[in-house]
Amino acid sequence: MNWKKVCAELSAIECVGAPVEVAGVQYDSRRVGRGDVFVAMRGETTDGNRYLEAGVAQGAAAVVTDSREAYERLRREWPDLPAALVTHGRRALAEVSATVMGHPERRLALSAVTGTNGKTTTAFLLEALLRSVGRTSVLIGTIETHVGMEVRVSPHTTPESRDVLEIFADGVRAGATEAVMEMSSHALEQERVWGIPVDVAMFTNLTQDHLDFHGTMERYFLAKARLFEGVGAAPPRVAVINGDDGYGRRLLDMRLRSQMMAYGLESGEYRAEEVRLGAGETQFIFKTPHGDALIRSSLTGRVNVYNLLAASCAALARGLTLEEIVAGAAAGMQVPGRFEVVPSTNGVTVVVDYAHTEDALRNLIALARELVEGRGGRVITLFGCGGDRDKTKRPRMGRAAGEGCDLVVLTSDNPRSEDPMTIIEEALVGVRETGTDCIVEEDRAGAIAIAIRAARAGDIVLLAGKGHEKVQISRDGTVPFDDVAVAAGVLRELE
Known part of the structure; x- marks a missing residue:
């Protein structure tokens, strides 16, 4: 050049x-x-x-x-x-x-998803649907990056533009025609995606998070909204928006220059009706202006109904038929660290999930409560709050855990430069307001052992906050840490 x-x-x-x-x-x-x-x-x-x-x-x-x-x-x-x-x-x-790099962004049809919760699962679902009809894709997200069938580590949810474009170029060489990306509010605000055209943009929801960076919910929302206005590129051809979410309705009311597809359980032209939920099973009637279809998936919970709706709408926008979406959804998938069940033989269900905001934690606990209803089981939740991040959400997360659970185990979750016990004390304020029993254990491995050993057959133990992450970050440095591996080790000891 x-x-x-x-x-x-x-x-x-x-x-x-x-x-x-x-x-x-x-x-x-x-x-x-x-x-x-x-x-x-x-x-x-x-x-x-x-x-x-x-x-x-x-x-x-x-x-x-x-x-x-x-x-x-x-x-x-x-x-x-x-x-x-x-x-x-x-x-x-x-x-x-x-x-x-020869403008690889012009040779891929990009579908981008933003929102507080659900980005990763929605992106994985859409890529799986595209793959199910034989399309080769690039996926860039929080957990990992895919270039065709190659899996790479993702250092950031949304990398710098140079790195995004390099991945796109690798994808083009591998025969990819599609790309799916999570676009974080940081990346949109900082213009890390400048000039990259988006064909289909998805909005999942907006709840309190990242206020340490954005300052206010309004600024957080406006950063997300940039995806639908275009960041150095034309607005998306299609905007897929959660009409049940208050901020989603704001987007729908804006004069966006995109074809609008509103989805939801309570509103929108693309709705989920007759929803049936179970452990490892979700099904609903997907109502659309083009006809109805029965969606079945091995994903669990109401939150995944929304994720399936968003991915299905985006798939329709990318030219898939309802029949192809039904077949793709039924093929089954598991997103690492998103309601990931750790195998157990003692009747205790142990789930690892990335829930690290108040809203995500409430949704996770509500799902667990639904699953234990009728069998006398309890919900035990382990969580912590990240250091060097929005401190105002710590007592709120504590309150969310205490209000929905039978037992809370409060521990560390990437304390970074802060004192772990200071963070724990700030979250403990919210738990104490609920009167729910709470055990404090700073060491996360020890806390996981306490939570699992406190459970009996029929209970669900939720290990929230880290999900797919494989490290623990503290002021002493970064060390390997995997909730799934630690939980599996404790369960083996109990066999």
């Missing part, structure tokens, strides 16, 4: 230098290789412009910067090096990456 071609597609204040050939794009100076464009940009925790010298020493063929001072230094100290000055570093990263 020629530098002049990059300049032609870059929204730059100034773009100078000889028409050299560039081979790749990097925003981390440590990863710059010979022939790469180094995009030096301001971030939340560091400023890439501090590492100009390192990028040049690594062999950068050109540098793009969002700092006038850095640009003037480049022109002064490395006058023969091609360089560009831009206003928005992240937008420039997206533009340069798309150009150098």
